[in-house]
Amino acid sequence: MTTPLLTVFHKELNEYFQGWTAVFIFTIYLCISLVTAFYFGDFINNDNYALISFFSFQPEILALIVPAVCMPLWTDEYRLGTIEFILSQPISYFELVMGKFLAALSFGALMLLSTIPLSIFSSFYMPVSFAQIFCEYMGCFLLLSAFTALSCAVSSLSKLPLITYTASFFLLWLVMYADITLVIKNLLGINRLPAIDFKDHYQNFINGELSLASILYFILLAGIGLWINTVALRNSQYK
Amino acid sequence: MLHIQQLSKNFGDIQAVKDITFSANQGEIITLLGPNGAGKTTLIRLLSGILSPTSGEILFDDINMSEDRVAALRHIGYIPENSPMYANMTAFEFIKYAADLRLVPEASFRSRLDAMVTGLELSEALPRKISELSKGFRHRIGIAAALIHSPKILIMDEPTEGLDPNQKYIFHKFIKDFAIKGTVILSTHILEDTENLATRILLINHGQILQDTTPARLRYSMPGKDLATVFRSLTSSPITTQEEAH
Structure with a gap:
């Protein structure tokens, strides 16, 4: 039994695999990931039992790639005028948002899965901790969910692809590098704070810890993105 | 109504x-x-x-x-000005997409589509990409997509x-x-x-x-x-x- 949400999901996922979009994005992602891991992360010489050289750079790489993956989702609908078609269909705003979000997230997940051979090949040459690598992939997937939801939200706010990409890229870097702990300390004078910054939560996964607080942190970020997207769509003053 | x-x-x-x-x-x-x-x-x-x-x-x-x-x-069936569509879909895929969004059962879809193809003279356009179609055909595809669920x-x-x-x-x-x-x-x-x-x-x-x-x-x-x-x-x-x- 298909639902409107699944219909939107299938359509959007198919879009990525028509033409060369998927091949292009996968190639760029894999090239950047391997270059950063081997060249900047010194993969060969470091003790990479958990592929830390690879996973350490994933937030920056995904912040570069995810806005490109999410950019067309709403921007193209506005640019081509098909937003009128899709909004006149009997599907709720949230289902529409979720259909597109899940399609982009699935595409991103496939991108992540394409790096699994790296851990398999590495295991031939050195001892690897598959348990820790699993935690790191979990962290990457949660990070990807949050980035995808935030980028989808930005995509729904503009019909200009360049602005969408730039704004999305800027937002993701802000999320990554904003030192919320420092801001709270300075503004409220609270010195004893639990780790609440992005880098702390991602580091938990890199360390092989499946912390509930870190899982919730990324789910919360994704939820905020989806909520903004739904509200933006509901209030779009399409003229 | x-x-x-x-x-x-x-x-x-x-x-x-x-x-x-x-x-x-x-x-x-x-x-x-x-x-x-x-x-x-x-x-x-x-x-x-x-x-x-x-x-x-x-x-x-x-x-x-x-x-x-x-x-x-x-x-409701709605046809916007200039019938905006997804250019990389075929005419059939676009109508099917509209039907799936409106949960039209497969059997009804086939019979409705046949009626549209006859009434709007669409047989030639159905397998072609929307980007390759003339404005007249695109328009008729838009009508077919808007009426595929038999709106009131x-x-x-x-x-x-x-x-x-x-x-x-x-x-x-x-x-x-x-x-x-x-x-x-x-x-x-x-x-x-x-x-x-x-x-x-x-x-x-x-x-x-x-x-x-x-x-x-x-x-x-x-x-x-x-x-x-x-x-x-x-x-x-x-x-x-x-x-x-x-």
């Missing part, structure tokens, strides 16, 4: 639609006639669920669009813009056939559409209904004048609503 009550839409300080009230029944072909910028497209987008009203209500039978948008939209109400924005006389003929015939069992609301500034199709005219300017009339009564209001002259004289004069005229 369709009841619009005191519908208004503001964009910031601009009031695009002002306090519009009317009803539409089965068998009617209503044209929203007015000059560019009169508020026709905004009204059409309000009726098709794309925009939310600032105030007022849209009721399809007993379903209030503001309360249950999804249920209300199940009764068909709403169209400037539907014959850019069509040649043959395409207009096919379109007019199809719309008249649809209106036997359904309701058609179309916005236009093309008087030929109004003369050939309309059973009722809502003359709109500055976001307000100036006249709710029929083509015959509109012409009768200025004996000896053609519809174009009547249209010009009514829409170029200062705003006088129907109530004020009475």
Whole structure:
């Protein structure tokens, strides 16, 4: 039994695999990931039992790639005028948002899965901790969910692809590098704070810890993105 | 079937639609006639669920669009101006996409599609990419996608813009056939559409209904004048609503 949400999901996922979009994005992602891991992360010489050289750079790489993956989702609908078609269909705003979000997230997940051979090949040459690598992939997937939801939200706010990409890229870097702990300390004078910054939560996964607080942190970020997207769509003053 | 009550839409300080009230029944072909910028497209987008009203209500039978948008939209087929579509889909894929979004069962889809292909002469276009199709074909594909779920109400924005006389003929015939069992609301500034199709005219300017009339009564209001002259004289004069005229 298909639902409107699944219909939107299938359509959007198919879009990525028509033409060369998927091949292009996968190639760029894999090239950047391997270059950063081997060249900047010194993969060969470091003790990479958990592929830390690879996973350490994933937030920056995904912040570069995810806005490109999410950019067309709403921007193209506005640019081509098909937003009128899709909004006149009997599907709720949230289902529409979720259909597109899940399609982009699935595409991103496939991108992540394409790096699994790296851990398999590495295991031939050195001892690897598959348990820790699993935690790191979990962290990457949660990070990807949050980035995808935030980028989808930005995509729904503009019909200009360049602005969408730039704004999305800027937002993701802000999320990554904003030192919320420092801001709270300075503004409220609270010195004893639990780790609440992005880098702390991602580091938990890199360390092989499946912390509930870190899982919730990324789910919360994704939820905020989806909520903004739904509200933006509901209030779009399409003229 | 369709009841619009005191519908208004503001964009910031601009009031695009002002306090519009009317009803539409089965068998009617209503044209929203007015000059560019009169508020026709905004009204059409309000009726098709794309925009939310600032105030007022849209009721399809007993379903209030503001309360249950999804249920209300199940009764509507909508064709936007220039029939925007996904260029990389084939015509068949686009119609199927519309059908799946509207949960049309496979068996009904096949029979409805066959009827559309015959009625709109689409067999040649169905397997082709939308980007390769002429404007006339794209337009007819848009009609097929809008009607694939057998809606009660068909709403169209400037539907014959850019069509040649043959395409207009096919379109007019199809719309008249649809209106036997359904309701058609179309916005236009093309008087030929109004003369050939309309059973009722809502003359709109500055976001307000100036006249709710029929083509015959509109012409009768200025004996000896053609519809174009009547249209010009009514829409170029200062705003006088129907109530004020009475």
